Amino acid sequence: MIKIPYAGYNYYHENGWEINRPNGMRFYSIIMIRNPFWYEYGGRTVYVDRPAFLFFRPTDPEHFYLRNAPYTDDWIHLEADEGEIEELFDKVGLTFAKALTVYDHSEASVIMQNIAAEARRNSDNHEMIMDSLARLLIYKISDLSKVKEEPDFKSGTLESYRSRFNVLRGRIYQGGEAARIGEVSELASEMNMSVSYFQHIYKALYGVPVTRDLISARIEYAIYLLRNRNLSVAEAASVCGYETIEHFNRQFKKEKGCSPTDYMKEHRYT
Numbered sequence: 001m002i003k004i005p006y007a008g009y010n011y012y013h014e015n016g017w018e019i020n021r022p023n024g025m026r027f028y029s030i031i032m033i034r035n036p037f038w039y040e041y042g043g044r045t046v047y048v049d050r051p052a053f054l055f056f057r058p059t060d061p062e063h064f065y066l067r068n069a070p071y072t073d074d075w076i077h078l079e080a081d082e083g084e085i086e087e088l089f090d091k092v093g094l095t096f097a098k099a100l101t102v103y104d105h106s107e108a109s110v111i112m113q114n115i116a117a118e119a120r121r122n123s124d125n126h127e128m129i130m131d132s133l134a135r136l137l138i139y140k141i142s143d144l145s146k147v148k149e150e151p152d153f154k155s156g157t158l159e160s161y162r163s164r165f166n167v168l169r170g171r172i173y174q175g176g177e178a179a180r181i182g183e184v185s186e187l188a189s190e191m192n193m194s195v196s197y198f199q200h201i202y203k204a205l206y207g208v209p210v211t212r213d214l215i216s217a218r219i220e221y222a223i224y225l226l227r228n229r230n231l232s233v234a235e236a237a238s239v240c241g242y243e244t245i246e247h248f249n250r251q252f253k254k255e256k257g258c259s260p261t262d263y264m265k266e267h268r269y270t
Contacts, residue, residue: 001080001081001127001128001131002078002079002080002084002085002130002131002134002135003078003079003080003127003130003131004076004077004078004115004119004130004133004134005027005077005079006027006076006077006119007075007076007077007112007115007116007119008073008074008075008076008116009074009109009112009113009115009116009117010072010074010113010216010220011072011073011074011075012070012071012072012173012220013070013071013072014070014170014173014174015067015068015069015070016065016066016067016068016069016070016071017065017066017071017073018063018064018065018066018067019062019063019064019065020062020063020065021061021062021063022061022063023059023061024056024057024058024059024060024061024062025056025058025062025077026058026079027058027077027078027079028055028056028057028058028077028078028079028080028085029054029055029056029062029075029076029077029078030053030054030055030075030076030078030112030137030138030141031053031054031055031056031064031073031074031075032051032052032053032073032074032075032105032108032109032112033048033051033052033053033054033064033066033071033072033073034051034072034073034074034105034109034206034207034208035051035066035069035070035071035072035166035206036048036049036050036066036069036162037052037064037065037066037071038064038065038066039054039063039064039065039099040061040063040064041097041098041099046099048099048101049159049162050101050205051101051102051105051205051206051207052099052100052101052102053099053100053102053105053108053141054097054098054099054100055089055094055095055096055097055100056096056097057086057096057097060096060097061097069166069170070166070169070170070173072169072173074109074112074113074116075112076112076115076116076134076137078134088135088138089138092138092139092141092142093142093145094138094141094142094145100141100145102141102144102145102207103144104144104203104204104207105144105207106203106207106208106209106212107140107144108137108140108141108144109207109208111133111136111137111140112137113255114133114257115130115133115134115137117256117257117258118130118133118257120257120258120266121257158201158204158205161191161201161205162205164191165191165201165202165205165206168187168190168191169202169206169213172210172213172214172217173213173217173220175221176221176239176240177217178213178214178217178218178221178240178241179218179221179239179240179241180241181214181241182241184198184199184210184211184214187210198210215251215255216255218240218241218242218251219240219251219252219255219256221239221240222236222237222239222240222248222252222260223256223263225239225240226260226263226264227264233245233248233249233260233261233264236248236260237249248260
């Protein structure tokens with residue numbers, strides 16, 4: 001059985017991030033990095049210009065980073081009986097320590113979001129659910145790695161937008177900025193694009209729709225307000241751009257797996 005003792009979804013670092021574990025760690029790891037980054041592989045430094053997965057065994061050296069630019073990732077740590085995870089990776093053709101780029105990682109990212117939500121629960125079937133989700137993620141990544149549709153990357157058109165879109169995405173996750181963005185059309189207008197083309201480029205760059213990032217950013221800011229500003233749920237919902245508390249509660253539960261009230265009961269500082 002595969003266990004997941006720790007998991008994180010949509011971890012954002014405005015000024016970059018670096019992990020350097022020369023001796024590895026005691027868990028297997030799956031990291032979904034949503035932006036360009038550098039990593040060490042085979043004694044050399046490799047630049048990856050698009051979102052990618054990294055997989056590590058407990059003893060694999062880990063060194064990956066992006067400096068002075070917004071960085072976002074999803075990650076899980078896994079443990080299992082000896083050889084179980086490596087046998088599964090061999091079976092589906094995934095390689096440890098080497099970055100794997102995929103055309104569209106949004107489906108895998110949803111699974112990692114579900115894993116992060118389930119990690120906070122303690123239900124009767126928790127271990128079986130986590131084992132199932134871990135296997136589902138590994139099989140899904142394997143399937144995604146076999147999709148070869150990459151016309152935008154090959155043409156170079158997509159890369160010409162990356163710098164501007166990185167700035168835009170960093171702004172979305174900056175404090176309460178997402179709450180001030182009423183419609184996707186506002187962002188498309190800033191980029192002098194049609195809404196449909198803007199959405200196409202955004203998803204191709206980051207693997208998730210812009211609407212998903214806007215929701216995630218609003219919910220993360222709501223959590224900050226609830227934990228640090230002592231606001232009520234209704235007040236936080238209003239500050240984050242929700243016209244009704246019912247809409248806020250629905251999106252919060254979908255994003256975090258529980259209501260904002262229950263989340264705060266479990267995570268409130270003491």
